[in-house]
Amino acid sequence: MPLFASYPSLKDRAVFVSGGGSGIGASIVEHFAEQGARVAFVDLDEASSKALAQKIAAAGRPAPQFAHCDVRDVAAYQTTIANLAERLGPFTVLVNNAARDDRHTIDQVTADYWDERIAVNLRHHYFAIQSVAPGMKKAGGGSIVNFSSVSYHAMTPKLSVYQAAKAAVVGMTRGLARDLGGDKIRLNIVTPGWIMTQRQIDLWLTPEGEADLMKVQCLKEKVYPPDIARMVLWLASDDSRLVTGQNFVVDGGRM
Ligand SMILES: NC(=O)c1ccc[n+]([C@@H]2O[C@H](COP(=O)([O-])OP(=O)(O)OC[C@H]3O[C@@H](n4cnc5c(N)ncnc54)[C@H](O)[C@@H]3O)[C@@H](O)[C@H]2O)c1
Numbered sequence: 001m002p003l004f005a006s007y008p009s010l011k012d013r014a015v016f017v018s019g020g021g022s023g024i025g026a027s028i029v030e031h032f033a034e035q036g037a038r039v040a041f042v043d044l045d046e047a048s049s050k051a052l053a054q055k056i057a058a059a060g061r062p063a064p065q066f067a068h069c070d071v072r073d074v075a076a077y078q079t080t081i082a083n084l085a086e087r088l089g090p091f092t093v094l095v096n097n098a099a100r101d102d103r104h105t106i107d108q109v110t111a112d113y114w115d116e117r118i119a120v121n122l123r124h125h126y127f128a129i130q131s132v133a134p135g136m137k138k139a140g141g142g143s144i145v146n147f148s149s150v151s152y153h154a155m156t157p158k159l160s161v162y163q164a165a166k167a168a169v170v171g172m173t174r175g176l177a178r179d180l181g182g183d184k185i186r187l188n189i190v191t192p193g194w195i196m197t198q199r200q201i202d203l204w205l206t207p208e209g210e211a212d213l214m215k216v217q218c219l220k221e222k223v224y225p226p227d228i229a230r231m232v233l234w235l236a237s238d239d240s241r242l243v244t245g246q247n248f249v250v251d252g253g254r255m
Pocket of ligand 1: 021
């Protein structure tokens with residue numbers, strides 16, 4: 001069994017995660033709770049989110065605070081973040097993880113569909129950052145992790161609007177790393193490869209797809225949500241205190 005790091009600086013830290021109810025986000029919530037952090041998360045999926053909070057509490061960790069919220073509704077989202085921050089103290093870690101990778105062909109994309117995809121895959125990052133930045137500044141700094149995707153490098157088919165959003169996450173992060181660096185707020189990007197969440201396994205993993213993946217990855221192992229969560233922990237911790245504006249690819253060596 002490999003042994004993994006723990007981070008004393010994450011103990012008691014107030015952490016906010018979007019889309020924490022399932023997939024990679026759920027693993028991130030669990031990993032922060034294991035470090036003794038005080039975690040809040042939002043998601044649309046109430047059943048999975050409540051089950052996750054119960055599982056963490058049953059394991060003797062601080063129970064994360066869950067709020068049902070649609071990150072596409074900017075006003076409701078900012079109110080939810082403010083309410084959760086009142087309970088947990090200002091968030092000094094923000095993980096912008098929520099997204100949705102629905103497929104589409106070019107002729108299926110209307111202006112409304114485009115706007116909705118951008119809202120779920122890009123826009124909420126910005127407004128969550130806008131919400132937490134003043135509290136981070138007051139607290140003397142903070143760490144923000146935004147999520148991109150290997151899919152636009154790999155030119156995965158039928159994902160062009162998602163890919164536009166995920167490429168923009170990189171530009172947005174680097175711009176804000178400059179603007180907020182003076183307040184000791186760090187922003188970095190995690191770019192996952194193909195990560196074996198339940199959704200990916202159920203919808204898209206086939207024996208042929210897995211064989212193709214193993215051909216392109218240098219490391220011949222499937223990548224799972226905890227592999228991403230551990231990168232997020234490091235970026236949130238003081239161990240990465242002078243790292244900002246960077247993109248960390250966790251893909252088994254595929255890009
Ligand atoms: N799994 C992969 O292979 C992969 C690859 C590259 C990038 N990523 C990125 O990693 C992050 C996590 O991906 P994942 O695979 O765990 O996704 P997922 O679809 O399994 O989980 C996303 C979570 O976000 C929630 N969510 C979706 N829309 C929401 C909304 N409007 N408001 C609130 N919550 C919402 C979902 O309910 C779900 O719990 C995303 O940013 C994704 O783009 C994943």
